[in-house]
Amino acid sequence: MTAPTVRPSTLGRGAIALWLVVMWVLLWGDLTLPNVLSGTVIAIALVVAFPPDDTNDDPVVVRPIKALGFLLWFLWALVLTNVAVAKEVLAPASRSDIHPAVVAVPLRTTSGRLATLVANAITLTPGTLTIDARGRPAVLFVHVLSFESVEATRAEVADLERRIVEAFGTDAEVARLGAGAEAEEADAS
Amino acid sequence: MIGLAIALSLIAVGGAGFLYRLLVGPSLADRVVSLDGLLTLIVTAVLAWGAFTRTGTYLTLGVVVALVAFLGTSAFARFVEGRRR
Amino acid sequence: MRRSLILDVVVRLVFHSALLLALFLLFTGHNRPGGGFVGGLVVGAAISLRYVAGGIDEVRQVLPLRPWTLLGTGLATATTTALVPLAFGRQLMDHGLYERHVGFLGELHLSTALFFDIGVAQVVVGMVLLLLVSFGERLPTFGAPWLLRRQP
Amino acid sequence: MLIALVMAPLALGLALLAGGRALGRRSFAVAAVAPFAVLVAAAASAGRVLDERPLTASLGWxxxxxxxxxxxxxxxxxxFVLLVAGIGTLVQLYAGRYxxxxxxxxHRLAGLLLVFTAAMLGLVSAASLLTLFVAWELTSITSYLLIGWTDGDPKARASALQALLTTGLGGLAMLGGFVLIGxxxxxxDLAALAAHPPTGTVVEVGLLLVLVGAFTKSAQFPFSAWLPGAMVAPTPVSAFLHSATMVKAGVYLIARLAPIFAEQGAWRPVVLAVGSLTMLTGGWRALRQYDLKRILAYGTVSQLGFLVVLFGAGFPEATAAGVVVLLAHALFKAGLFLVVGVVDHQAHTRDIRRLGRYGPGWAGPMAAAVICGASMAGLPPLIGFLGKESAYDAFLHGDIAGGGVVLAVLVGGSVLTFAYTARLLAGAFRPGVWTEGIAEDAEAAIDPPPAPRWSFWAPAGLLATLTVLLGLVPGLASKLVDVAAHDLDPSGEHVHLALWHGLNPALALSALTVGLGVLLVVGGAVLARLQQRLPDTAWGEQAFLGAMRGLNRLADRSTGLxxxxxxxxxxxxxxxxxxxxxxWALLQAPMPDLPPLVSGPGDxxxxxxxxxxxIAAVVVKHRMAAVLCLGAVGYGMALVFALQGAPDLALTQVCVDTxxxxxxxxxxxxxxxxFADVPSRVSQASRxxxxxxxxxxxxxxxxxxxxxxxxxxxxxxxxARAYEEGGGRNVVNVVLxxxxxxxxxxxxxxxxxxxMGVYALARLSRRDRRASTPGASR
Amino acid sequence: MMRVLLPLPVVLPLFAAGCSMAAARRRWLQRLIGIAALSACVAAAVAILLHADREGPAAAFMGGWDAPVGISLVADRLTGLMLVVAAPVLLAVLVFATGQPGTEKEQPAFHPVYLVLAAGINLSFLTGDLFNLFVAFEMMLTASYVLITIGGRRDQVRTGMTYVVINLIASTLLVATIGLLYAATGTVNMADLAGRIGHLPGGVRVAFALLLFVVFGIKAAVFPLFFWLPDSYPSAPTAVTAVFAGLLTKVGVYCLIRTQTLMVAPGDRPIGFMLAIAALTMVVGVLGAIAQNDIKRILSFHIVSQIGYMVLGIALFSVAGLAAAMLYLVNQIVLKSTLLLTAGIVDHAAGSSRLAEVGGLARRHPIVGWLFLLPALSLAGIPPLSGFVAKLSVIDAGFADHAWIAVGVAIAVSILTLYSMTKIWGGAFWGEVEVVAEPSDAMSRRYGATAPMLASTAALVVLSLALAVFAGPLLELCQRAAADLLSPTAYISAVLP
Amino acid sequence: MMDVAAAVLVVAGAALAALSGIGQVRFADLFTRMHIATKPATLGLLLVAAGASLRIDSAGAATLLFLTVVLQFATGPVSAHLVGRAAHRHGDWDRRNAAVDQLAEVDEL
Amino acid sequence: MSLVLALCTALLFSLGTWLLLQRRLTRIIIGLGLIGHGANLLLLLSGGRRGVAPFIGQIGERTPADPMPQALALTAIVIAFGVTAFLLALAYRSWQLTGDDLVEDDLEDRRIAATRSTASDEEVADQRELSAAEAALESSTGGAAPLEEAE
Structure with a gap:
């Protein structure tokens, strides 16, 4: 399943404009023609006045099914996170297993947006918190609450990254991811 | 209404925790985090209250706070960041 | 101060939404919570976010308006709105209410108070902008390769 | 007519001040025109006035x-108008030579003299107390500016200040008194006051205040110190203001009010006591001066005391005598000043220990001086004699309490007058009479000064001539004196001036005066030794300086506090x-009912x-943390707003706070x-x-x-109205x-x-170029 | 007619301020805008006064919302009088500033901020709504904060802190007072408050009266609330100090008059307290002036001292007393501005305003000497200048009401005033010629200042002379105004028909 | 039924909020507290918003809540990242207990 | 209106006052902030009642909150914001000039308060006139110098 290839900047502006129209209508809470029209006008005006494509970045595409899948997975992970946190908080101090560490996790995606998404997702999933992101492709520095090993953390993040890139990355990104995974497997073997 | 009371008490407990951290510190980061948390909790409380009283008036507050809290926290974090101990 | 990829990206994503939110607050202020102040402040917050992310240069690049002009026109707008009713034999600031059926768009409710609110918002935005310009320092693009323009 | 009389010198004076720079010395000649015109006009209307039909004019304000x-x-x-205008003309002409x-x-001097002339004319022709006050203060101010005309000299400035403050203080007290009386x-209105004099405690207090004003202006004890100080002014100024005219303003006022109020409260005792004391101390102190002008100045003080006694006594005979003495004093004192100015100008000194040798051509000025001096000493057949004679006569016959004591004082004062006149004349024109305090070397005496041109001393000569003329032919002034005295106190009989009244007690007293005076002069050495032994009674000066010092200290203390x-x-x-x-007021309010403890759990x-x-914002020592705590309070406020039904406020609060x-x-x-701790002037406890x-x-x-x-x-x-009239559902927004x-x-x-203020401050360069000069803010 | 006229002195400068901000880069345009707007204000002010005097109080209702719902602007005679005096002073000071090197030329913010200051002052006089008065104060004060620190020198920053902080405290107190008043009466309209306060219990009424006195007393700089003034005013640029000295504290006095007469019932007026305050203000102020050695500082203390006379007049609560206070107020506005402008000229001509550093100016620049001497003598109450009439009217009114001690103090203080004026005259205008620095342009070297500076100062001096000449009609106007204030039914019925 | 669901959601959200607050008091290390602060508060807000959207049927309520949640999800972690970065740089956290600190290694280069 | 909130208002005023009486501009600004909050709270309480948000159409049978204090408080909040920003600019400028935000005492006042209380008149520079008057007194009480040098 591939997204239609559009020129990145156009996609960026168009997507943002679309989002703005949607948001406008959401804000008014009323799907009426005047709302949509005025929203469109305002959205276009905003996008023209403040061009959003001022970063050098890969485009973001949406693969609906995978995106939905990711979303559900993510929500579930969030619930798990909170259960974990609850345990941690409510458990007596003696049973706490906190072994903090800060781990550098190199990402494979070159897209800043995806890297950001990964970083945010890391923060909202159990036991991990993104502290910093450097370089391009980004290296994330993740604070791990219950540290086991560097590899374990990286694997966890790699899994997350894969889900995200598959949901939102361009074909090239997905391909690079695959190549990276193969290389990693090769490394492992 | 019992639900509201429970919810608000719970939020208040949480708020007390954050407030404690805000007052005690020890680091600035702690205070920033707890202030952010407090604001989130205030929004949570307002939404919960809105949920039980069926008032939609305060919903805008949530949107604005989400945006603005972000600004506050990031500004503190960024401009205090440069200073080493 | 190193820039942050995450912050840059998220701020860019949020920026337009914040502006839209501000406009919404401005337009609905008469009937829901909001109004010129809050609208202006939200715009200000959005601009401040850009400032936090990229320093004053980024703000200038995003909003190449002179804050003075914004302040001045804002004040002039508000006062003009106030003065116009005098010419029509009414009291200062007596806002008119125009309700008209405009074709397929339905009822149009427009109070001249809106223009006043726009002036208010302008001033607030201009103020925030001027504050940032005053206290602002430049943030270098150090360590932010994602900001470099792709070579054509 | 009357208004033009006053305004003409004023207008010309202002014109000279504004544009007279190019005229230079010729300003005086130009300026003399105005008083002369006034003189002519006054003389022209004399007939009508002497007919007891006063001229009046009024200008609403x-x-x-x-x-x-x-x-x-x-x-x-x-x-007074004749005196002011006449002497004014002479002084202007004289100044042109001086x-x-x-x-x-x-041109400033000439202009200021004219402005003063106008003020003085206004003062003496004022028909109401407030008009008088206006002119009064103007004379004070012009006097200040004139004394300080040589403003490079700190002494001149100091004396000007002293004169202004003394007379100003009196003037203000007088204003208070005027308002009380009014x-x-x-x-x-003076005439109305005379017709229906008010009474009561308030009026008595008011009168005392008015007297303070009159005493300061006329340099009465203890306010006399400023007058000798004012002698730093150029001699024409001294002659005009500080002998002939301005200092008589107080006398004038007393003369005007005494017939109306002399019986009231403490008026007569106060006036007589103060006048007597002034007459004696002034004369006494004149006897120890070496500066010609200072001798004259103390003499003036003494004579002013004389006048105050005469006019202040408030019965017709004394008043009439006062008028004569007043006329005489103006003539001889101005004349003496003008001669002293001539001497000073030619010899470059006024010190009697260095003067005395003169070349040829000094006969004229000397004669004028001697004539005027004789008039001052009260020798016949000069007008001064007439005045003193009638004064003695008045108090011999006057029926007032303590009249005898006053008479004794008058005699004593006159003796002193005789003595200091002798000191003045001898000191000025005979060499080597006084040598105390001067090293007996060649420098002490000066070369004979060159003779003055006749036009220089002519004004003095004219005044001396008048002195003689009026003495010899009293009838010339008789009508004027009579009408003047009668206008002051209509209850008196008509006055006829005559040189010879026959052998009477007054003549005897005059003779006694002269005799004692001669004794005093002859026994000059004894007197001098006596004076050396007694402390100088410069209470007035000490008091002024002490007051000023105290004031400055008080000001510093209070300001420092x-x-x-x-x-x-x-x-x-x-x-x-x-x-x-x-x-404090709230304590009287009713106890309120206490509201419920909370209005909802959110509280x-x-x-x-x-x-x-x-509390955290107060306690925390970390700057940023304190700000965060303040932020927490702000969010707390937002919560309150949300709870109390104010979503707009909550929104705004959150945004503004962030x-x-x-x-x-x-x-x-x-x-x-x-936050480092810094010491504060406020202690923890008081905080x-x-x-x-x-x-x-x-x-x-x-x-x-x-x-x-x-x-x-x-x-x-x-x-109720927000939606229908305001067109909005959000009431708060409609309100806003x-x-x-x-x-x-x-x-x-x-x-x-x-x-904009933030921008203006924050975008400045970091260097503070003018930090070192905090006063230089432009 | 009044519907249009009343808001103009406020809205015109505001509109002009907006334009001026937008024209921040073109100084000539800013000048044009500023002078045009303030000239229009003069015209409007005169029209308002004439109307108010002829037809009685008139009100305009902002947004068409009748009082007490909306905000009303009210012009009675007092308001008209204040506007008429303030407008030319504002204009003259602006002209002065354009002729002065420094602030106005270097700071694009000067003109807009100055216009806002003007609008704030005018609004303070015009508004009939207590909270709107707070807003007017804030406009005025914020502008003054900016102006007093404009240039950012070290001493300005230091004194600016004092000034801003104290005024902010005063403003907060005012807000709190308004809150309390609203809590007790449920209205903030002054005319409405006048009626409603009467229903409150006695202690509360008096407490409100005193609270209002203290709140406006800080702005008016009465003892013991004045300390901030002499510390802060002298460090501002001259033109700014002049307008502050002339107008800002006087706005406080205006508010004292307005609130104490309108909103305080005759029985609740703190008369004895006010008389004591008046006497202390006069004395401490003038003693402060005597202790100073800088022209601007001396004059600043005089501002305080002279406020005491006005409070004395107000405290009598008689027609004569209030009229005297108003006359004094009018005089002081003109005189203080003039004197400080002259101080600025001294500073400009000699490079300093410290008495120890300058001298002989009267001989060097006679025009400057006159520009100082006339208003200074007037200030000291020397007849026949306008200050004398004002002082006489205060004394007259005070004696009529048997306020012996206070009037006695007033008389004694006026000799001290004279003393400190001569201190300036003797120190800076007499003596050997001393200068710290010479101005750079030829005109200034010859006459002491540039043409706009001299012309505007001279215009104010002429105005003060005119006040003396027309003191009769002016005092009658003041008496009519005072009579209005003491029986405010016309005012109230103009607002609440 | 809907009301019960809403109540449950809201109470659950509130419970999470309480949890994060308690965590603030209990834990000694800054980063640990940040873990506790970020996650429950975000989910708590989500739950409460969900509950509220079930209860409030006024125009646009649900959509506003949706926007709130989206914004919160977008910005919350970023805030955490920034604070974390600053705190790490500033040395505010319990460094001695950390097994590895690869960020410090990078910064030291 | 409730007792707790009234107490809060009072406490905010108290705490703010405490900070105002310090010499650090930052603390003073924070103190002003606290007092400002207190004043706003006072305004809000002056409405006298707690109620639902005053939106036409949503009030129904319930008591609406008083919109007037809300509008007033809003104005006050915004004004306080602007002024606080300005005060911060002052602190900023103070930092530029002195490296600190200490509110210094007024120099001239200190000078007058300090030097005058100890020094005698002669040491004070500005009393030229007075000492000249003393010199004049000297000469009048026995000194020999004539007052005015001849023309």
Whole structure:
């Protein structure tokens, strides 16, 4: 399943404009023609006045099914996170297993947006918190609450990254991811 | 209404925790985090209250706070960041 | 101060939404919570976010308006709105209410108070902008390769 | 007519001040025109006035205060007008000779003299107390400017200040007195006052205040010190202001009021005592001076005391005598001053220990001086003799308490007068009479000064001639004196001046005076030794200096006490005042009913935030942390707003708080991280007390204010009308942009201005170029 | 007619301020805008006064919301009088500033901020709404904060802190007072408050009266609330100090008059307290002036001292007393501005305003000497200048009401005033010629200042002379105004028909 | 039924909020507290918003809540990242207990 | 209106006052902030009642909150914001000039308060006139120098 290839900047502006129209209508809470029209006008005006494509970045595409899948997975992970946190908080101090560490996790995606998404997702999933992101492709520095090993953390993040890139990355990104995974497997073997 | 009371008490407990951290510190980061948390909790409380009283008036507050809290926290974090101990 | 990829990206994503939110607050202020102040402040917050992310240069690049002009026109707008009713034999600031059926768009409710609110918002935005310009320092693009323009 | 009389010198004077620079010394010649014209005009109207038909004029000014320019030219006024205008003309002409052409600012001097002339004319022709006061103060100011005309000399400035402050103080006391009298009488008009004199304690106090004014102006004890000091002024000024005219303003006032008020309260004892004391101390002190002008000045003080006694006694004979003495004094004193000026100008000194040898051509000035001096000493057949004679006569026959004592004083004073006249004349024209305090070397005596041109001493000669003429032919002035005295006190009999009244007690007293005077002169050495042994009675000077020193010290103390320069102290005092003053009244308010403890559970949460954040903001020593705590309070406020049904406020509060925090961060990141302790002028305890007081006050006032609400609020209308008339459902927003949109307009202005202020301050360069000169703010 | 006229003195400068901000880069345009707007204000002010005097109080209702719902602007005679005096002073000072090197030329913010200051002052006089008065104060004060620190020198920053903080405290107190008043009466309209306060219990009424006195007393700089003034005013640029000295504290006095007469019932007026305050203000102020050695500082203390006379007049609560206070107020506005402008000229001509550093100016620049001497003598109450009439009216009114001690103090203080004026005259205008620095342009070297500076100062001096000449009609106007104030039914019925 | 669901959601959200607050008091290390602060508060807000959207049927309520949640999800972690970065740089956290600190290694280069 | 909130208001005023009486501008600004909050709370409480948000159409049978104090408080909040920003600019400028935000005492006042209370008149520079008057007194009480040098 591939997204239609559009020129990145156009996609960026168009997507943002679309989002703005949607948001406008959401804000008014009323799907009426005047709302949509005025929203469109305002959205276009905003996008023209403040061009959003001022970063050098890969485009973001949406693969609906995978995106939905990711979303559900993510929500579930969030619930798990909170259960974990609850345990941690409510458990007596003696049973706490906190072994903090800060781990550098190199990402494979070159897209800043995806890297950001990964970083945010890391923060909202159990036991991990993104502290910093450097370089391009980004290296994330993740604070791990219950540290086991560097590899374990990286694997966890790699899994997350894969889900995200598959949901939102361009074909090239997905391909690079695959190549990276193969290389990693090769490394492992 | 019992639900509201429970919810608000719970939020208040949480708020007390954050407030404690805000007052005690020890680091600035702690205070920033707890202030952010407090604001989130205030929004949570307002939404919960809105949920039980069926008032939609305060919903805008949530949107604005989400945006603005972000600004506050990031500004503190960024401009205090440069200073080493 | 190193820039942050995450912050840059998220701020860019949020920026337009914040502006839209501000406009919404401005337009609905008469009937829901909001109004010129809050609208202006939200715009200000959005601009401040850009400032936090990229320093004053980024703000200038995003909003190449002179804050003075914004302040001045804002004040002039508000006062003009106030003065116009005098010419029509009414009291200062007596806002008119125009309700008209405009074709397929339905009822149009427009109070001249809106223009006043726009002036208010302008001033607030201009103020925030001027504050940032005053206290602002430049943030270098150090360590932010994602900001470099792709070579054509 | 009368107004033109006053205004003409004024206009010419102002014109000279404004544009006379090019005229230089010729300014005096130009200036002389005005007083001369006045003289002519006054003489022309003399017939009518002497016919007891006074001229009047009135110019409305501030009717609500009974303040208007009312002029009235009766006999007494006419006498003064003639003196002022006549001597004014002579002095202007004289000044034209006196000053070298190279002197700068002569047009200012001429102009100021004219302005003074106008003021003096206004003073003596004032028909109401307030008009008189206006002119009075003008004479003080012009006198100040004239004494300080040589402003490069610190002594001149000091003397000018002393003169101004003394007469100014008196003037203000007098103003107070005038208002008291005027309010008691319902009028300030002199004629009306005379017709229906007010009485009562208020009036008596008012009279005393008026007397203070008159005493200061006429250099009476203890306010006489300024007059000798004023001798630093150029001699023409001294001759005009400080002998002939201005110093007689007080006498004039006393003369005007005495017939009306002499019987009231403490008037007569005070006036007679002060006048007597002045006459004696003035004469006594004149006897130890070496400066010709100072001898004259103390002589003037003494003579003024004489006049005050005469006029202040307030019975017709004394008044009539006063008029004669007044006329005589003006003539001889001005004449003497002018001669002294001539001597000074030619010899470059006025020290009697160095003067005395003269070349040829000095006969004229010397003769004038001797004639005037003789008149001063009260020798016949000069007008001075007439005056003294009638004074003795008046008190011999006068029927007032203590008249005998006063008579003795008059005789004593006259003896002293005789003595200092001798000292003056001998000192000026005979060499080597006095040598004390001067090294007996060649420098002591000076070369004989060159003879003056006749035109230089001619004014003095003219005055001397008048002195003789009026003495010999008293009839010339008889009518004028009679009408003047009668206009002052209509109850008196008509006066006929005559040189010879026959052998009577007054003549005997005159003879006694001369005899004692001669004795005093002959026994000069004894007297000098006596004076050396006695302390100088310069109480007036000491008092003035002491007062000034005390004033300055008081000013420093009080300013040091109140104006501590410390902001915390200021704030503490202000807040304490704001709390204590209304709080005191609040104690009388009814006890309010206490409101419910909480209006909903949210109150506790909000309170926790507010209190916790607030206390933390106070306690925390970390700058940024304190700001964060303030932020917490702000969010607490937002919560309160949300709970109390104010979503707009909550929204705004959150936004403002956050953006405010950003600004805080932008600034505070530069400042030190921690609050270091700095010593403050406010102690912890007082800080605590003020804070607690503020808190208690606010708490109490809220409870009381909410507890006493009586009326429905105006906001019920808001809710009723917001949608129909304002077109909005959000009432608060309608209030903000419509109902109270005007507030909002002001508010955005504040924002814009604050922003511009921030910009103006923050974008300045970091160097403070002018930091070292805090005063140089331009 | 009044519907249009009343808001103009406020809205015109505001509109002009907006334009001026937008024209921040073109100084000539800013000048044009500023002078045009303030000239229009003069015209409007005169029209308002004439109307108010002829037809009685008139009100305009902002946004068409009738009082007490909306904000009303009210012009009675007092308001008209204040506007008429303030407008030319504002205009003259602006002209002065354009002729002065420094602030106005270097700071694009000067003109807009100054216009806002003007609008704030005018609004303070016009508004009939207590909260709107707070807003007007804030406009005025914020502008003054900016102006007093404009240039950012070290001493300005230091004194600016004092000034801003104290005024902020005063403003907060005012807000709190308004809150309390609203809590007790449910209205903030002054005319409405006048009626409603009467229903409150006695102690509360008095407490409100005193609270209002203290709140406006800080602005008016009465003892013991004045300390901030002499510390802060002298460090501002001259033109700014002049307008502050002339107008800002006088706005406080205006508010004292307005609130104490309108909103405080006759029985609740703190008369004795006010008389004591008046006497202390006069004495401490003038003693402060005597202790100073800088022209601007001396004059600043005089501001305080002279406020005492006005409070004395007000405290009598008689027609004569209030009229005297108003006359004094009018005089002081003109005189203080003039004197400080002259101080600025001295500073400009000699490079300093410290008495120890300058001298002989009267001989060097006679025009400057006259520009100082006339208003200074007037200030000291020397007849026949306007200050004398004002002082006489105060004394007259005071004696009529048997306020012996206070009037006695007033008389004694006026000799001290004279003393400190001669201190300036003797120190700076007499003596050997001393200068710290010479101005750079030829005109200034010859006459002491540039043409706009001299012309505007001279215009104010002429105005002060005119006040003396027309003191009669002026005092009658003041008396009519005072009579209005003491029986405010016309005012109230103009607002609440 | 809907009301019960809403109540449950809201209470659950509130419970999470309480949890994060308690965590603030209990834990000694800054980063640990940040873990506890970020996650439950975000989910708590989500739950409460969900509950509220079930209860409030006024125009646009649900959509506003949706926007709130989206914004919160977008910004919350970023805030955490920034604070974390600053705190790490500033040395505010419990460094001694950390097994590895690869960020410090990078910064030291 | 409730007792707790009234107490909070009072406490905010108290705490703010405490900070105002310090010499650090930052603390003073924070103090002003606290007092400002207190004043806003006072305004809000002056409405006298707690109620639902005053939106036409949503009030129904319930008591609406008083919109007037809300509008007033809003204005006050915004004004306080602007002024606080300006105060911060002052602190910023103070930092630029002195490296600190200490509110210094007024120099001239301190000078007058300090030097005058100890020094005698002669040491004070500005009393030229007075000492000249003393010199004049000297000469009048027995000194020999004539007052005015001849023309």
């Amino acid at each position: 501030v009717p609500a205060l009974d303040l208007s320019i009312d002029l009235r030219l009766d006999g007494f006024s006419l006498l 000053f070298g052409a190279e002197r700068e600012g002569l 309010q008691a009488a319902g009028t300030y 109140f104006q501590s320069g410390s902001l915390p102290v200021y704030i503490g005092v202000i807040l304490l005042t704001a709390v204590v003053v209304p709080g 506790w949460a909000a309170a926790a935030l507010l209190v916790g954040g607030g 953006i405010g925090a950003v600004v805080f961060v932008l600034v505070l990141r530069h400042l030190p991280t921690w 605590l007390a003020v804070s607690a007081a503020v808190g208690v006050f606010v708490f109490a006032f809220i409870l009381v204010a909410v507890g006493v609400r009586v009326d429905p609020t105006i906001s019920t209308e808001f809710i 942009v419509d109902i109270r949109g005007f507030d909002t307009m002001g508010e955005i202005t504040v924002l814009a201005v604050a922003a």
